[in-house]
Amino acid sequence: MSRPEQTEKGDSEFVENLVHINRVAKVVKGGRRFAFAALVIVGDQKGRVGFGHGKAREVPEAIRKATEDAKKKLIRVPLREGRTLHHDVKGHYGAGKVMLRPAPAGTGVIAGGPMRAVFDSLGVQDVVTKSIGTSNPYNMIRATFEGLKSMQSPRQIAAKRGKKVSDVVGRRSVDTVKEAVDG
Template identity: 50%
Template sequence: MRRTIIDVSGMELTEKVVSIKRVTKVVKGGRNMRFTALVVVGDMNGHVGAGLGKATEIPEAIRKGKEDAIKHLVSVAIDDKKSITHDFTGKFGSASVLLKRAPEGTGIIAGGPARVVCELAGIKNIRTKSLGSNNKQNVVLATIEGLKALKTPEEVARKRGKSVEEVMA
């Protein structure tokens, strides 16, 4: 389920719930049930974030997750073909996600958690492969770490003190 929300900074963000887990804590009087919601938000234009919300009710957990995701928005370097600027591997915990450039018309080739992140970031052409752990939370965070670490050719050229043409050659 997707919903559009307006952020404080004026960005129009879309939210997507990746997973909802029921967590049980056993105490002297019985069992305490709580819910954990993993929520990803993005503006479909180079900004994406993920957050975790925990509460006794599902809607409250989703709301908290959405607020946490908005606090953790990151910028993504996207090229003119709506793909990423270069190949990269994002790592978080024991999860690794391989992110590969794709030509126009490829679409998003990705598993569930990585697909949600790529869609909400505004990427239209990408190939991904989840390596290591397939824990949804770690795959989402590994994908975001990989996207956050991407650099544009302009940034690389400025850092090396060269022109963009020299870097791209």
């Protein structure tokens, strides 16, 4: 009983979302043996997110294994103003294709099923997504992560090119931002 309390204290920074549980039956001489597979999303709601897969004979054990796996696979995603993505991006994994687009403030998370869990754990408040192809949660999440891994902030691009952020973004958008702030 003391073990769950320790994990809650140590992992209070992370939000866990259970996306999918799959029950698998193995037929043996005495009947059926059931096993469970869990898919979990873990994030800190500040730009870090990961997903994990765990299998066990009991559901809580499968969830625990998936959560540990997710914490090992955390990635950092740059967010604009801490609430949305920097640019449009497409992700592709197997038959799963996803489109991720930034949205203006107040839009909310417009995403279906497994992708919603990813963005809730990531801390994104405004995003529009579309899943094309499969509705398999494993492939949808992997495609979403492929898209998020390719996300780059203007600061990263400027550092890579050896320029200032204003040179990468362009004067027009900088002037537009100044007008919006002033007016």
